[in-house]
Amino acid sequence: MQPLRILHSEAAVAFGGQEHRIFKEMHAMRARGHHLEAVCQPQAQLVPRLRDAGFTVHTVPMGGLLNYLKGVAAVRRILHEGRYDVVNTHSRIDTLIAGSAGRLSGTPLIVRTRHLASKVGSMLSYTWLPHRVTTVSDYVRRYLISRGVPAAHIAALYSPVVLPPPVEHSTLRGELGLADDDIVVGCVAVMRAAKGHKDLIDAIRPLMAERPKLHMVFVGSGSPTFEQTQAYVQELGLQDRIHLMGTRRDVPNLLAGFDIFALATQQEASGTVYVEAQAAGLPVIGTNVGGVPEMMRDGVTGILVPVKDQPALAAALQRLIDDAPLRRDMGAAGRRMVWDEGVFSPARLAENTEAVYRKWLAERQA
DSSP states (O other): OOOOEEEEEOOOOSSHHHHHHHHHHHHHHHTTTTTEEEEEOTTTTTHHHHTTTOOEEEOOOSHHHHHHHHHHHHHHHHHEEEEEEHEEOOOOIIIIEEEEEHHHHHHHHHHOOOOOOOOSSHHHHHSSSSEEESSSHHHHHHHHHHHHGGGGGGEEOOOOOOOOOHHHHHSHHHHTTTTTTTTEEEOOOOOOGOHHHHHHHHHHHHHOOOOHTTTEEEEEEOOHHHHHHHHHHHTTTTTEEEEEESSSSSSHHHHHHHHEEOOOOOOOOHHHHHEEEEHHHOOOOESTTTTTHHOOOBBTEEEEEEEOOOHHHHHHHHHHTTOOOHEEEEEEEEIIIISSSTTTOOOHHHHHHHHHHHHHHHHHOO
């Protein structure tokens, strides 16, 4: 079959999880033989990253009525010259611009991707402008169906996890002065209230009183939650047991120093950090919310607990803290799921994305 010509659009100027997903997806689809380009705002961090990787990136200012009108005209010219099979939009503003341009230029397939688990206000950019919709989890897919997107017009495509080389020796315990037999429960997440850092502290605190070798490590930053969490730890007098490491660029190295991964998030579209933890061979504790249950296998690779249920969270922590063989078994099962089955690999994302694109293109042509 002929390679597809695909144009991605993104209005965001920062480089977060959504932009990282686009970056990895474009690489994976190119590796599968397709032609990929992008439309971004001139100041977007995605622009130099994609250009450095060899992609063509068109820049169009977005935001405001004037930029909307100019943007539709500019993207329409890009679509006319590029003769793309698919336009894949990712945020509301670029969907309004690229989706409108795609409709005017007769682009065969316009797809909108939903990356978030939060409620949607206007459904215009999911129903009228795009022909089809993709989501990062089945949870988000079901939500959009409940809001009016036809079930046959929407597919869940998990965000890929690029697996790092195995870490031979983590520097974590040396940095913190921890012994090999200390038990480390780790959490990697941006510091926001909805990520549940305080819930984890409240659940593990009574366990620490009876287990002097138990430690908690938080990796991530974000004001004001980081400062609030730091003050709370000091108030409890647990500075020597609960360690806040801030932003780190060596997450695989730190994961290799954990015994357990736990994240008590209260809202999550998918939760690929659980996948990264399982790839490192860690048993995981997650909350039964959003797309989290799709990232792990409850009772096999980890333990799911109800959201905001401190007794259940404490029980799950205690079970894994006190049962080393269970930790090893769940950790090994998680490693097999991620490495051997490849459920969250970039190659699997590209394979599934191509399949839905071709299916929808055939439906549109019919």
